[in-house]
């Protein structure tokens with residue numbers, strides 16, 4: 281049961297028992313983030329057919345429990361597995377259960393249809409930086425009351441920065457927050473490849489590209505200026521950076537490319553919502 285974990289007036293509710301179904305790259309990173317954030321290992325029961333080891337030495341179960349009650353069941357499988365796993369989970373789902381789904385493109389009404397007995401269903405869109413407690417975590421829910429929303433928000437705060445998102449924007453947010461690291465890694469890799477083409481050795485190009493993006497991103501997150509302004513602050517008039525920015529800015533080349541990239545990713549998420557419905 282969700283329980284009173286804190287003490288006096290600032291007492292808070294938290295999840296005491298979570299069943300994780302599928303614990304690959306993403307759910308495994310979430311588990312790591314929660315454990316690092318101080319959530320007790322005993323909170324988690326993990327079922328995954330193949331995974332050998334889990335963070336915190338948590339045992340992996342190969343089969344679903346026959347019975348039991350969980351405050352939350354986290355779906356960590358691929359979206360295409362939903363129709364397989366949902367029927368097997370029915371016996372563990374009741375009005376006290378919150379279904380937490382990280383499945384890209386699976387909408388709340390599809391979740392509610394697959395888990396008719398669940399008290400609430402939640403879409404969660406994190407990214408792999410949850411293992412460092414540094415991911416955006418987009419949330420949309422159906423069936424939670426204010427206290428439930430508060431509990432969920434605090435629980436996700438171990439992983440980074442949770443925020444509520446209207447479901448009509450969830451596909452776009454999936455493209456930005458969920459897929460985003462893939463796009464950033466491609467950008468870092470492109471910087472490296474370009475530097476190698478122009479004469480740096482591979483290791484130096486890789487190290488410089490990563491260190492530079494890490495520092496620039498940390499500064500952007502703390503600065504009072506938005507990233508567009510920061511870009512201009514790096515560029516001295518008539519200097520080195522301005523020449524480079526002129527290439528990215530010509531005909532809004534960079535903006536056009538990122539718009540095309542996000543649109544393609546968002547549209548695939550929309551398409552996946554339809555596939556999950558069928």
Ligand SMILES: NC(=O)C1=CN([C@@H]2O[C@H](COP(=O)(O)OP(=O)(O)OC[C@H]3O[C@@H](n4cnc5c(N)ncnc54)[C@H](OP(=O)(O)O)[C@@H]3O)[C@@H](O)[C@H]2O)C=CC1
Nearest residue numbers: 301302303304305306328330356357358359382383384458
């Ligand atoms: N990767 C990312 O950056 C993000 C992923 N997501 C979402 O996370 C979900 C998982 O993605 P990801 O972690 O990358 O994929 P993975 O393939 O790494 O993880 C899925 C895990 O589920 C296991 N699995 C397969 N079938 C079952 C089953 N019947 N019961 C229990 N477990 C099963 C898989 O085992 P096996 O390998 O043996 O098949 C695997 O360990 C997806 O729905 C995706 O949309 C969301 C945000 C970001």
Ligand SMILES: CC(C)(CO)C(=O)C(=O)O
Nearest residue numbers: 382383384454455458459
């Ligand atoms: C969540 C997201 C968008 C990122 O891994 C995904 O599952 C995908 O690329 O299909």
